Amino acid sequence: MGRHDVLIVGFGVAGAWAAIAARDAGLEDVAVVTKVHPLRSHSVAAQGGIAAALGNVAGPGGVADDWQAHAKDTIAAAAGLADEDAVEIVCREARDLVLAYERMGCCFSRLPDGRIAQRPFGGHSAPRAVYAADRTGQALLHTLYEQALARGVRFYEELFVTALAMDGGACNGLAGIDLATGRAVALGARAVVLATGGHARAWSVHTNTLTNTGDGVALAYRAGAAILDLELLQFHPTGLYPQGILLSEACRGEGGWLINAEGERFMGRYSPAKELASRDVVTRAEQTEIEEGRGVGDQKEALHLDLRHLGAAKIQERLPEVRRLVERLAGIDLAQDLVPIRPTAHYAMGGIAIDLEGRVLSPSSEPIEGLFAAGECTCVGVHGANRLGANSLLEASVIGRRAGRAVAAAAMNRARTGADERDAALQKLEATMAARRGAAARGERSVFAVLRSLGEVMTRRCGVTRDRDGLEAGLAEVAALSEALRAVGCRDAARAFNYELAATFEAESLLLVAGLTLRGALAREESRGAHVRRDHPQRDDSRFRRHSTAALGPDGEPKLGWRDVRGRGEVQA
Amino acid sequence: MTRYLLRVLRQEPHERARWVWGEVELAPSATVLDALERLRERGGDSLGLAYRAACRHGACGECSVQVNGRGVLSCMTTLGSVCSGHQRVEVQPLAGLPVLRDLVVDRSRFFTALREVRPWLARAADVTPESTPASELPMTPEQLHTMQGADACILCGICASACPVTTARGAFAGPAAMLKLYGRLRDPRDEDPRGRLALAHGPLGAYRCRGALECTASCPRGLDPAQAIASLRIARGAGER
Ligand SMILES: Cc1cc2nc3c(=O)[nH]c(=O)nc-3n(C[C@H](O)[C@H](O)[C@H](O)COP(=O)(O)OP(=O)(O)OC[C@H]3O[C@@H](n4cnc5c(N)ncnc54)[C@H](O)[C@@H]3O)c2cc1C
Numbered sequence A: 001m002g003r004h005d006v007l008i009v010g011f012g013v014a015g016a017w018a019a020i021a022a023r024d025a026g027l028e029d030v031a032v033v034t035k036v037h038p039l040r041s042h043s044v045a046a047q048g049g050i051a052a053a054l055g056n057v058a059g060p061g062g063v064a065d066d067w068q069a070h071a072k073d074t075i076a077a078a079a080g081l082a083d084e085d086a087v088e089i090v091c092r093e094a095r096d097l098v099l100a101y102e103r104m105g106c107c108f109s110r111l112p113d114g115r116i117a118q119r120p121f122g123g124h125s126a127p128r129a130v131y132a133a134d135r136t137g138q139a140l141l142h143t144l145y146e147q148a149l150a151r152g153v154r155f156y157e158e159l160f161v162t163a164l165a166m167d168g169g170a171c172n173g174l175a176g177i178d179l180a181t182g183r184a185v186a187l188g189a190r191a192v193v194l195a196t197g198g199h200a201r202a203w204s205v206h207t208n209t210l211t212n213t214g215d216g217v218a219l220a221y222r223a224g225a226a227i228l229d230l231e232l233l234q235f236h237p238t239g240l241y242p243q244g245i246l247l248s249e250a251c252r253g254e255g256g257w258l259i260n261a262e263g264e265r266f267m268g269r270y271s272p273a274k275e276l277a278s279r280d281v282v283t284r285a286e287q288t289e290i291e292e293g294r295g296v297g298d299q300k301e302a303l304h305l306d307l308r309h310l311g312a313a314k315i316q317e318r319l320p321e322v323r324r325l326v327e328r329l330a331g332i333d334l335a336q337d338l339v340p341i342r343p344t345a346h347y348a349m350g351g352i353a354i355d356l357e358g359r360v361l362s363p364s365s366e367p368i369e370g371l372f373a374a375g376e377c378t379c380v381g382v383h384g385a386n387r388l389g390a391n392s393l394l395e396a397s398v399i400g401r402r403a404g405r406a407v408a409a410a411a412m413n414r415a416r417t418g419a420d421e422r423d424a425a426l427q428k429l430e431a432t433m434a435a436r437r438g439a440a441a442r443g444e445r446s447v448f449a450v451l452r453s454l455g456e457v458m459t460r461r462c463g464v465t466r467d468r469d470g471l472e473a474g475l476a477e478v479a480a481l482s483e484a485l486r487a488v489g490c491r492d493a494a495r496a497f498n499y500e501l502a503a504t505f506e507a508e509s510l511l512l513v514a515g516l517t518l519r520g521a522l523a524r525e526e527s528r529g530a531h532v533r534r535d536h537p538q539r540d541d542s543r544f545r546r547h548s549t550a551a552l553g554p555d556g557e558p559k560l561g562w563r564d565v566r567g568r569g570e571v572q573a
Numbered sequence B: 001m002t003r004y005l006l007r008v009l010r011q012e013p014h015e016r017a018r019w020v021w022g023e024v025e026l027a028p029s030a031t032v033l034d035a036l037e038r039l040r041e042r043g044g045d046s047l048g049l050a051y052r053a054a055c056r057h058g059a060c061g062e063c064s065v066q067v068n069g070r071g072v073l074s075c076m077t078t079l080g081s082v083c084s085g086h087q088r089v090e091v092q093p094l095a096g097l098p099v100l101r102d103l104v105v106d107r108s109r110f111f112t113a114l115r116e117v118r119p120w121l122a123r124a125a126d127v128t129p130e131s132t133p134a135s136e137l138p139m140t141p142e143q144l145h146t147m148q149g150a151d152a153c154i155l156c157g158i159c160a161s162a163c164p165v166t167t168a169r170g171a172f173a174g175p176a177a178m179l180k181l182y183g184r185l186r187d188p189r190d191e192d193p194r195g196r197l198a199l200a201h202g203p204l205g206a207y208r209c210r211g212a213l214e215c216t217a218s219c220p221r222g223l224d225p226a227q228a229i230a231s232l233r234i235a236r237g238a239g240e241r
């Protein structure tokens, strides 16, 4: 059994920063565990940019940008649910963070005079997005990977974490499946950081990497953490029909139009900003068009994105990747033809409750000893009910770095304990795997069918717009699928790279997250940001200007509650 | 909807490879990855079919396989684009790497080679970027451009697997590693041009290349590692920056 000072689960930008910062804080023995190769983490696919008020490009009216303006925009977008102390920290540290990326060798796009280029982004009052062409996430993640190699960070690749080892409420390790061998393994640590990313994959139409299955939320929930605001899931307005693969925000930014089945450019009826309104507004408008029968395509569940008027030259210059993507995947040249698009599940604003140093919190806001988290799997309170583009790579990086420093300090003060708990976790996992592997007869319903059904349930019952009847039906359907999952097992009896076995664990996480999301969506009887209730169309600050919380109750069922939004705290401008 | 016939090479550890057949009905705009997913879900001969994939849109480099004999990203290869007429699609693991199961190969040689060329930015002064830098290190768009797209490489491994020298287990670090090395040599912020040149001209380096040009022909990002290798051969110092 391997032992380390700190184990970091996940190597998106959040986990990567945690590893590097823990290492630089003086910890010798930092190891990263990922279920895919670290470079394939979802962060690599982020396109548009990372926000930081460098002020390298003059904004409208020539006003110099500053972090206060960035914080103000972020709070405004969050629709009353931003924790302002977290917003301040993240916006204040943004400049330093971007300079650290650049000092580590990140190849950002540049201005002619050699400074870092910046571009406008929806909801930001100044050109604030630092970018690397349309592959910003790749530039960031590859840089961090190189730095981790240079520092001798140890990697456990393709090791799927399925359980935390808990000793009387404190975390001292984990257990998981080594996908290459199919063996259960346990690893010990003085502290663990969860940086497992989002879970939009629970919806059938989504932009996420296949591995984003909410495992971190499930692990933390079982360890007693509070889970916040899962009902707040951002849908992106331009997912390529039918799969929902992201067509960059730049499609609207560069002047694209949205057109319904009657050939009407409909956004004017919903917002004076037309296509440039914020994501939640555009997505809701699209959904209304579809629900009122003005959708296009066989199923009438798409709309058209029209970029033709930009002309081939501008398209080639500004949107080359999008053009290539649409060409390859839909066989459409967007300079010539309309592109079918639909709203697509994109980003989880909610997640594990943490403080500003990444400490995982219980429902009473007490830190859980030895357990930290950062990135999209958490809810530190920056995005509230609606995330601004380019703010999530930033938040994941800043909080990841802070969590890395904090976990280093915690690990130095904590003895190694709990070999017994790890043995217990290991034995339990071995037993579960043995029971599932090769369990069901050939040809029966598989875990993949369960996952497919789950996606359909979430898209139908908990999509862009929701109501009580639909959510209750969804909850019953998720319960039935959880029942079905217990029956299907894993048809594949092999050991090496048994992805069907891994999928049974992913389905458990996704079903848990889906159930909590539906419960939160039922409890939040209002419409705010990304959460739209047809039966409660108004925002209700008196009851719901709060984070919803869910935690594992003593009866094994989730216990729901509410937590107040934090103000500016001790941090002063 | 079109009916596609797939032929997939399967292999369990320590067993002989065997072809399995499977039929899927999908739109021509569906990808090879979609087809593999269907086959695995259905079971039968494809029960447990192992393949790697993550982002689904050509950004991560995880899903490289051979389709009809060529290295491609399965998520960016539509069925319509690989079979006209005969309606059959042949899927095999990437060439030149040990097979672990079915389409899953052991990539450790590829990533070891990457580590050997030390792709991280070399700077004597700031070993810890943790300490707050006061200002940016300037770099013009032209300087960025001379890196030949090293920063756009997703490390999918397709070039290395198409390269006859790399797959023959010569000491060559391979085209992707050479491209990364070239990028850092041209990076105006890098403080170790001599070390870079020593690697480029050393036993793992650019002189191992025999000019097959397969890397450039196969790169799904349209990059030109062959050109970077040619430039490394004649590079004599950092002065060309
Ligand atoms: C298409 C797309 C474009 C985007 N563009 C932008 C943008 O331009 N700007 C922006 O700010 N944001 C953008 N986002 C959002 C942003 O990319 C993500 O929020 C962010 O990358 C999340 O990073 P992370 O470090 O939290 O997790 P991830 O990058 O998702 O990494 C998760 C890690 O956890 C590991 N993991 C998960 N479960 C387990 C397990 N059980 N065991 C072991 N390891 C596990 C994975 O292997 C992976 O390494 C975009 C999102 C999408 C979908």
Ligand code: SF4
Pocket (backbone or CB within 6 Å): B152, B153, B154, B155, B156, B157, B158, B159, B160, B175, B176, B179, B218, B219, B220, B221, B222, B223, B225
């Ligand atoms: S150069 Fe091209 S083919 Fe080679 S690893 Fe990079 S992206 Fe893949």
Ligand code: FES
Pocket (backbone or CB within 6 Å): B053, B054, B055, B056, B057, B058, B059, B060, B061, B062, B063, B064, B073, B074, B075, B076
């Ligand atoms: S799955 Fe990421 S490149 Fe194909």
